[in-house]
Amino acid sequence: MVEPVENLLVLLGIALIGLVVWAALAPFEALGWWAGWFGEPLGEPDEGEPSAQPTPRAEVALFAIYLSGISRASDETLSRREQRFLALLREAMPRAEIIDDVFPYSVNNLPLTGQRFFAAIWRWALRRKLSPNRLERLAGYLINIRNIWQIAISVDRRYGPIYNQAVAQVMYRALRSRGFDPREPVPVVLIGYSGAAQIAVGAATYLKPLVEGPLVIVSLGGIFGSDPGLLAMDRMVHLYGTRDRLHWLGWLLFPGRWPFLWYSAWNRALRAGKVVFRCLGPMAHAGPGGYLAYHRTLPDGTPFVMRTVQTIADLFPEARALSPGPEAGSSSPTGRASVVQSG
Amino acid sequence: MFSWGEWIRHALALDPAVYRAVLWDPQGLTLALAVVALAGLSEALAQSLVLFINQVRPRRFVLALWVSAITHVVGFFFWTGTIWLIARYGFGRTLPYLVLARAIGLAYAPQLLGFFVLTPYLGSLFALAIAVWSLLATVVAVSASLGMSLWEAAACSGLGWLGVQVWRRTLGRPVGRLERWLQQRTAGIEFRWTLRDVAEGVLVQRIRERLHRARSPGEPDAFRDEREAGHG
Numbered sequence: 251m252v253e254p255v256e257n258l259l260v261l262l263g264i265a266l267i268g269l270v271v272w273a274a275l276a277p278f279e280a281l282g283w284w285a286g287w288f289g290e291p292l293g294e295p296d297e298g299e300p301s302a303q304p305t306p307r308a309e310v311a312l313f314a315i316y317l318s319g320i321s322r323a324s325d326e327t328l329s330r331r332e333q334r335f336l337a338l339l340r341e342a343m344p345r346a347e348i349i350d351d352v353f354p355y356s357v358n359n360l361p362l363t364g365q366r367f368f369a370a371i372w373r374w375a376l377r378r379k380l381s382p383n384r385l386e387r388l389a390g391y392l393i394n395i396r397n398i399w400q401i402a403i404s405v406d407r408r409y410g411p412i413y414n415q416a417v418a419q420v421m422y423r424a425l426r427s428r429g430f431d432p433r434e435p436v437p438v439v440l441i442g443y444s445g446a447a448q449i450a451v452g453a454a455t456y457l458k459p460l461v462e463g464p465l466v467i468v469s470l471g472g473i474f475g476s477d478p479g480l481l482a483m484d485r486m487v488h489l490y491g492t493r494d495r496l497h498w499l500g501w502l503l504f505p506g507r508w509p510f511l512w513y514s515a516w517n518r519a520l521r522a523g524k525v526v527f528r529c530l531g532p533m534a535h536a537g538p539g540g541y542l543a544y545h546r547t548l549p550d551g552t553p554f555v556m557r558t559v560q561t562i563a564d565l566f567p568e569a570r571a572l573s574p575g576p577e578a579g580s581s582s583p584t585g586r587a588s589v590v591q592s593g
Numbered sequence: 594m595f596s597w598g599e600w601i602r603h604a605l606a607l608d609p610a611v612y613r614a615v616l617w618d619p620q621g622l623t624l625a626l627a628v629v630a631l632a633g634l635s636e637a638l639a640q641s642l643v644l645f646i647n648q649v650r651p652r653r654f655v656l657a658l659w660v661s662a663i664t665h666v667v668g669f670f671f672w673t674g675t676i677w678l679i680a681r682y683g684f685g686r687t688l689p690y691l692v693l694a695r696a697i698g699l700a701y702a703p704q705l706l707g708f709f710v711l712t713p714y715l716g717s718l719f720a721l722a723i724a725v726w727s728l729l730a731t732v733v734a735v736s737a738s739l740g741m742s743l744w745e746a747a748a749c750s751g752l753g754w755l756g757v758q759v760w761r762r763t764l765g766r767p768v769g770r771l772e773r774w775l776q777q778r779t780a781g782i783e784f785r786w787t788l789r790d791v792a793e794g795v796l797v798q799r800i801r802e803r804l805h806r807a808r809s810p811g812e813p814d815a816f817r818d819e820r821e822a823g824h825g
Contacts, residue, residue: 270709273712273715274708274711274712277713281645284646285654402714403714409713411797411800412646418804
């Protein structure tokens, strides 16, 4: 009886050491890229590249960049829930140009599956992630762990300047490719889901000097540190659910978020009135009861995802249709827009 | 007869017996020097951020790591000498210099883990833990090898540390400059950024200023890769 327990402890110990070694190696990706050892430089924004369906320039009231949570492996691996959420958001905010092809966990927007050395591992992990077998899906969590290290890099004061300015460049190039004109005071909104809120906050320091209009961060159950980006951005709206225990990790893990460290960036941003909190109701962090869930509803029958979409859309009335027609997503009392029924 | 792994394991466990045993082991000095050199390499890797932010080429990077490891070994001999002098003239305890060096060298074992300082976000925690661990290992090594009480050993090591600091800030300044010159020479480029620039936000400020200047409608590419700017 003792031996199996001992073996298990040894295995756990090895796994833990492996994780720490992996974490220690993680910064080399961003550092090596910065030093020019590997990876393509970001190059020029490819303005000739057509976006999916670019909104006519004159109608764009704001630009929004959606940044996925840690389970994403590339700029094309949005989950079905995310795809529906974005479709609803586009419907509710027809005058917003919503960008969803920024992969926030890479310095040059390179998907994990496109990496030079480890692409095969990530493709394997991605296949496991989509497997119906629960045990196999565990291997898919390698992607999550890898992306968690990138969040830690973003929040780290040594690596943050390199990582965050690179992600800001990726964002800026994505904006430019959708017709963003830095001369115009158009609001730019970064929607960071879960750990991606840290990526948004980290990039804010470097994105702000490039935009004329306000830079707003929507933190969807966001987990983020007391990053100087909180002082650079103009406003943060932190959306949370009462059943979301994970968004508290931000408070737990980052001492700068604790109230008694009064001079931290977070506490200064709070005092400056830059941060607003909005409760979305009894929603969890992710999954079938999460912010993007459609089949779970509030007492008034509104699907969770619709409440999330409505709340975000209400923050930016300028992005709604000039004369709201029947197709505007949030006009229905139940919030069930056509795109949801068809999807 | 220990294997090298066992020597290091016991040294990490701060076992006084192993610090006594290494004094007279035929492989003792080789082991001590190997531990110090590898610890130096690990520490150099932990401090390699400065090489990356200054965009040192891979071959130069490896060379710079080895030079750091060698200067670590030189520092070790100096550190041992300071403790040897203080033990002899301050506490009346003596051992042949190269014998004492074996115990002090083995006490560098915790610094083999210096590499973990690279861990994002938790790096400073690891740095603190490794520094305290190394200090305790040195105290145990001095106590075990010179037959001092732990308090005496702590005082001896503390005075030795103080001596090194005074040396660095006074007569040792030219040596420090030589070390920095050697580092830059090995790296093959002049460093534009220091670790202090990163810690004090100078790098952030420079990048922001550059970005702000670059925000020009006719010139979106002025917001060019910062990493290219580094070569500039």
